[in-house]
Amino acid sequence: MKNRVLKFSVVYAAVMVVALILFCIGSVKDEAIAAKLMLGNNFFTKACEAVGKFPLYIAVAFGCSILHYHAEHKQLVWHRRLLKAVYVAGGVISFTLMMTDIFDMILSHKLLSYAASFFAAIGLYTSLCFYTERLDDERLIKYKKWAVAIVAAGAVIVLMTAICKIAWGRPRPYEVASGEYMINSSAVFSPWYKINRQGGSSFFSGHSACVMGIFAFIPLLIADERKKITVIIFAAVSSAVALIVILSRLLMGAHYLTDVSVGVMVAATAMYVASVVAFGPKGMKIDPDGKLNKYL
Secondary structure, three states, rough: OOHHHHHHHHHHHHHHHHHHHHHHHHHHHHHHHHHHHHHOOOOHHHHHHOOHHHHHHHOOOOOOHHHHHHHOOOOOOOHHHHHHHHHHHHHHHHHHHHHHHHHHHHHHHHHHHHHHHHHOOOOOOOOHHHHHHOOOHHHHHHHHHHHHHHHHHHHHHHHHHHHOOOOOOOOHHHHHHHOEEEEOOEEOOOOOOOOOOOOOOOOOOHHHHHHHHHHHHHHHHHOOOHHHHHHHHHHHHHHHHHHHHHHHHOOOOOOOOOHHHHHHHHHHHHHHHHHHHHHHHOOOOOOOOHHHHOOO
C-alpha cells in the first residue's frame, strides 16, 4: 500500500511542479503569451475542444456503471433501486456533458444540442453497462474503490470549475482581442487574481481539468496489477494527449496560461486526494461488512 501511495505522490508532484512553473510564468506574462499564441479557430483546435472533456467524463461514467453493477447485490429493494437510479443519472449526465461540445458544432440551437447530447448519452451509458456486466466478479470488486474515488473527484472538479467561472467572470483572450461586449462594457484583460465579473468564463479552464481525467485511470491500472511497461506507456500517451488539448486551448484563444495551469492543479489535487483515500494504507475497505459495500 505504501508503495502504491508513493507512486501516486510521485505522479502528483511531477504534475504540480510543471503546473506551478507555468502558473508563475502566466501570472507575469499572461496577456503577452496569449497574444503571441492565439491563432483562433481551426480544425485542430475545434477537434481538441470537442474531445477535450472526454477523459474525465468517461472515467466518471465508467465509475457509475461499476457502482450500478454492485447495486444489484443490495438486499433491500428500496436501497437497490435508489442506488441504481443515482448511478444511472450520474452516468447519463456525465456522457451528456461530454457530448455537448460535439453537438454544439453540429447544431445551432442550444436546446437541440442538449437534447441530442442527452439521447446519445443514454445509448453510450447503456453500451457501457453491457461491457461492465461482462467483467468477472474479482475485477469488479477491485474496481469498486476506484469507481467511488473517481466519481467523488469528478464531482468536485466539475463543481469547482462551474463556481470559479461564475465567480471570476474573467473574459477569454479572444473576447479581449476582439473587444467583444460583455456586461457593462467591452471586455478588457483581467489578471487571474482579480474577481471583476465581466461575464466571461475563462478562469479556470474546464477542458484542462477534464483532460487530466485521463490520469484517473492510473490507480485503476495499479489496482489491477498491470505490467510496469503498460503503466509507463499509458502515462506517456496520457501526457501527450493532455498537453495537446491544453495547448489547443491556448492556440484557440479560449484561455490564458494561468487558466490552464490552475485547471490542471485543481484536477490533479482532487484525483490525488481521492486516490490516497481509496488506495492508501488506511484506504476504504471492500469487505462485506464495510461501509463501502453497506451503503454504496
